[in-house]
Amino acid sequence: MRYPAEETADKHQRILTAAARLFREKGFDGVSVGQIMKATGLTHGPFYNHFASKEALMAESTLHGSAHSREGLDAATATPEAMREYVRNYVSTAHRDAPGQGCLLAALAGEVRNQPSVRPAFTFHLKTIIGKLAAHFPWKKKSRPRQEAIVMLSAMVGAVALARAVDDEAFSQEILAAVSSAFAP
Template sequence: MRYPAAETAEKHARILEEASRLFRERGFSGVSVSEIMKATGLTHGPFYNHFDSKEELMAESVLHGFKNTLDGLNATNETAKGRAEYVKRYLSAAHRDAPGMGCTMASLSAETRHEPQVRGVFTDRLKAVIEAVATHFPWPSRRSARGDAIRMMASMVGAMILARAVEDERFSDEILSEVRKGLV
């Protein structure tokens, strides 16, 4: 039985949204296709009507996550104050405590190096985010904007990875706070 195109597109979007969330929460290897489909309210069977493989879904999920990152960036005021608010929002306990709703870079970068089908997409999208950050916010010098953007994003993502990795919540909060202070 064939479904209307709009219904098929809606199911595809639901699968992608749930997969992105679950991958950010538990990693690529921590989630099965069956679990993703169950989270969408669909059976396992239709998965292959939407994706050729789990790896294809992983790559598309990374694209989806980076789109959300760029959308959040574009919704931020293009001022020094906007940049400070962006950093504070990113380096928050709320972001740390909700990886499924957060940044793809902080959640999946370590795993991406083991996934050849995902690395190219991740690389392309990271370059796009760096370029967007470099052009979106004001920097002391246009010539150093790309380097400033790389340092800012690497500091933020690294801080989030470390803050999520430690078992001491006060230390985790301190990591986020110190990096925030260094960037704003």
């Protein structure tokens, strides 16, 4: 039985959204195709009507998650204060505690090196975020905005990853606060 194109496209988007969230929460190896399909309310069978493999889903869901992340950053480029708020929200307890809703960089950076199919999408996302930060963050000195953006984003991603990894809440908060204050006006 063939489904209308609109319904098929909707299912495809649901799979991408669920996969992007689950991969950020559990990692690429921590979630199965069956779990992703169950999260969308679909059975495992139709998966291969949408994707050639789990690796193809990983790559496409990374691009899907990237688009979602870029929307938030695009909104923040409106004003210098919005950019500062973006950074504060990034290195926050809320972001730390919700990897499935957060940035794919902090959630998946350590895993991408082992996933050749995902590296192009991840690289595209990283370069795009760095470019937007370089162009729109209110840098104190404008002499090296790209370099500063790389340093800032590396600190932000590292802070969230480390804050998620430690078993000491006070230390986790200290990590987030230190990086947040480093980029405050």
